[in-house]
Amino acid sequence: MANDGGPTAGERFIRGIIPENPVYRQLLGMCPTLAVTGNLQAAMTMAGATAFVLFCANVLTSLIRGLLKPHLRILVFTLVIATFVTIVDRILQAYLYQMSQQLGPYVPLIIVNCMIISRCEICASKQSVFRAASDAVGVSLGFALALASIAAPRELLGDGALFGFAVMPEAMPQWVIMLLPPGAFITLGLLLGGANWIGQSLNRRKAATE
Amino acid sequence: MAANVLKQAWLVLVLAVCFGAALAGVHVGLSPRIEANRRAAIYDAIPVLVEGAVGEKAEQIELGGRRVYRAYDAEQRHLGWVIQASGDGFVDEVELLIGLDLEAERITGIHVLQQSETPGLGAGITEQDWREQFAGAEAERPVRLVSERPDEPNEVEAITGATVSSESVRDIVNAAVADVREAIHAGESAAQGGNGDGQ
Numbered sequence: 001m002a003n004d005g006g007p008t009a010g011e012r013f014i015r016g017i018i019p020e021n022p023v024y025r026q027l028l029g030m031c032p033t034l035a036v037t038g039n040l041q042a043a044m045t046m047a048g049a050t051a052f053v054l055f056c057a058n059v060l061t062s063l064i065r066g067l068l069k070p071h072l073r074i075l076v077f078t079l080v081i082a083t084f085v086t087i088v089d090r091i092l093q094a095y096l097y098q099m100s101q102q103l104g105p106y107v108p109l110i111i112v113n114c115m116i117i118s119r120c121e122i123c124a125s126k127q128s129v130f131r132a133a134s135d136a137v138g139v140s141l142g143f144a145l146a147l148a149s150i151a152a153p154r155e156l157l158g159d160g161a162l163f164g165f166a167v168m169p170e171a172m173p174q175w176v177i178m179l180l181p182p183g184a185f186i187t188l189g190l191l192l193g194g195a196n197w198i199g200q201s202l203n204r205r206k207a208a209t210e
Numbered sequence: 211m212a213a214n215v216l217k218q219a220w221l222v223l224v225l226a227v228c229f230g231a232a233l234a235g236v237h238v239g240l241s242p243r244i245e246a247n248r249r250a251a252i253y254d255a256i257p258v259l260v261e262g263a264v265g266e267k268a269e270q271i272e273l274g275g276r277r278v279y280r281a282y283d284a285e286q287r288h289l290g291w292v293i294q295a296s297g298d299g300f301v302d303e304v305e306l307l308i309g310l311d312l313e314a315e316r317i318t319g320i321h322v323l324q325q326s327e328t329p330g331l332g333a334g335i336t337e338q339d340w341r342e343q344f345a346g347a348e349a350e351r352p353v354r355l356v357s358e359r360p361d362e363p364n365e366v367e368a369i370t371g372a373t374v375s376s377e378s379v380r381d382i383v384n385a386a387v388a389d390v391r392e393a394i395h396a397g398e399s400a401a402q403g404g405n406g407d408g409q
Contacts (some may be wrong), residue, residue, distance in 0.1 A: 038329050064221065064225075067221050068217055068221070069221070072218065072219065072221070072222055074223055076221065076225060078220060079222065079225055079226060079229060080225070080229075083229040083232065083233060085315075086233055086236075087232075087233065087236050090236050090237065090240045090241075090244065091236075091240065093240070093244045093247065094240040094243040094244050094247065095243075097244075097247035097248075097251070101324065104326060158329075158330060159330075174328035174330070176331065176371075179329040180328060180329070180330065180331075181332045
């Protein structure tokens with residue numbers, strides 16, 4: 001495979017999961033991160049839909065990267081993304097009707113998820129199909145993990161359940177606020193703070209040992 | 211000039227045409243299934259609202275300016291009515307199905323088709339315990355919301371912290387039931403009058 005200078009497929013894959021996690025490190029895709037993490041089922045459906053769009057958009061963009069005109073590239077990215085989002089929206093309506101009703105406008109809103117357009121811009125429009133594909137898989141996994149990490153505590157504390165199955169004892173009070181928008185912001189804030197704190201203390205330890 | 215524009219934009223044009231064709235294909239392939247899902251959401255609820263009715267037998271009509279389903283059992287006996295009605299909720303539109311008995315004297319139940327009310331608060335309108343309070347209410351007079359456990363028919367306990375959602379459901383039910391009941395009774399007396407003339 002021709003070397004195109006940038007990070008290799010393996011590096012792209014690993015970076016997307018933790019070192020450049022779209023939610024925790026890049027703060028991209030905040031709209032679905034806050035809006036559909038009230039329960040794990042919705043969060044994982046959103047992660048799956050986003051992964052499908054990201055993978056298809058990255059692969060297609062990489063295939064046509066030689067033909068892109070610099071000043072028209074964003075237009076082409078948006079066109080590609082919008083097409084796959086429309087397809088995934090119809091598929092959800094056909095095969096997961098209840099879930100598509102629950103996600104409502106947030107499926108079409110994947111079109112404006114900066115996470116996807118940033119992968120097209122940073123990786124797919126410059127690198128080979130294989131690298132773009134592994135980048136998409138890595139970033140999608142990172143996004144799914146991030147959504148799960150926010151949805152799990154919200155559903156557990158707000159509804160006493162995980163994936164819709166009750167797991168908390170009946171006596172445990174349900175904190176409705178965790179299911180409401182403030183719960184999303186509080187959870188995201190605490191987890192972001194925690195992730196940054198861990199990242200910094202790891203860096204400090206690394207610097208101390210060098 | 212035109213040649214230059216084409217040279218710049220041909221990729222966008224070609225992609226737009228290809229994507230348009232692909233989306234048309236997806237639409238043609240999936241829309242029967244999506245339509246079936248939408249129908250099933252309504253027709254599956256009809257037997258729950260009108261006891262003994264068979265969903266597929268129901269017949270959609272216009273009555274009192276409302277979309278109404280005549281509910282039949284397996285032997286084509288007319289058992290009751292189901293009204294489809296919507297109104298503004300707290301967040302977005304709330305769409306309901308309301309069951310009525312054959313004489314349009316009592317509400318037999320309500321079902322929430324679509325809502326985006328607040329989880330944990332307004333979304334309580336979908337809970338069976340709450341919806342059951344509407345069953346048995348007299349259609350002649352409006353349903354009232356009360357703040358404590360109701361002891362009369364036509365009284366429904368409002369959901370704590372979700373007054374707007376509760377009121378929205380009350381208003382949708384009252385308006386729809388009044389319209390349809392009037393239309394059914396007007397239709398009956400017209401039918402009786404017609405019989406009288408014939409005798």
